[in-house]
Amino acid sequence: MIKTLVHAFYERVRIDPMLGPIFNREIRDWDEHLDKLCAFWSSVTLMTGRFKGTPMRVHIGLAEITPAHFARWLALFQATALKVCPAEAAQVFVDRAHRIGESLQLGIALHRGGGIPPLKQAPAGREV
Numbered sequence: 001m002i003k004t005l006v007h008a009f010y011e012r013v014r015i016d017p018m019l020g021p022i023f024n025r026e027i028r029d030w031d032e033h034l035d036k037l038c039a040f041w042s043s044v045t046l047m048t049g050r051f052k053g054t055p056m057r058v059h060i061g062l063a064e065i066t067p068a069h070f071a072r073w074l075a076l077f078q079a080t081a082l083k084v085c086p087a088e089a090a091q092v093f094v095d096r097a098h099r100i101g102e103s104l105q106l107g108i109a110l111h112r113g114g115g116i117p118p119l120k121q122a123p124a125g126r127e128v
């Protein structure tokens with residue numbers, strides 16, 4: 001299922017007007033990238049420990065990446081997951097992708113000097 005999802009997703013990414021140019025410029029060996037991303041999702045969803053990579057460093061290194069790119073990535077990923085996976089499994093992939101996307105975006109913002117976003121105010125009168 002992971003292989004089907006990863007391959008179907010990047011087929012769409014490669015021809016996407018917003019994401020395609022970045023991926024096609026950065027990735028020289030698509031077979032290697034697809035194997036790496038299968039290992040990534042295997043580690044994330046099945047705890048296999050197969051993925052050995054540094055996603056934060058990779059995404060911080062992409063200077064033009066914006067929240068709009070993440071939104072597009074996640075929309076395509078969700079549409080693909082719902083198409084190729086049973087609903088319950090699709091939900092697991094999509095939830096994880098959102099959480100990882102948030103942490104990557106936070107890392108990028110910190111790296112670019114955005115500071116740490118303010119925490120929500122704690123309700124008054126509560127002891128800490």
Ligand code: HEM
Pocket residue numbers: 019022023026027036037040052053054055058059062065069070073074097098100101102104
């Ligand atoms: C939740 C969102 C995302 C997830 C889970 C994700 C996941 C990953 C992972 C695991 C890798 C391999 C990292 C490594 O080699 O250590 C990777 C590579 C890459 N990602 Fe993402 N990514 C996300 C969003 C994006 C977005 C929005 C873009 C660009 C618009 C992007 C562009 C790339 C590129 C170009 C590479 C390959 C870099 C290289 O091999 O030189 N990613 N991504």
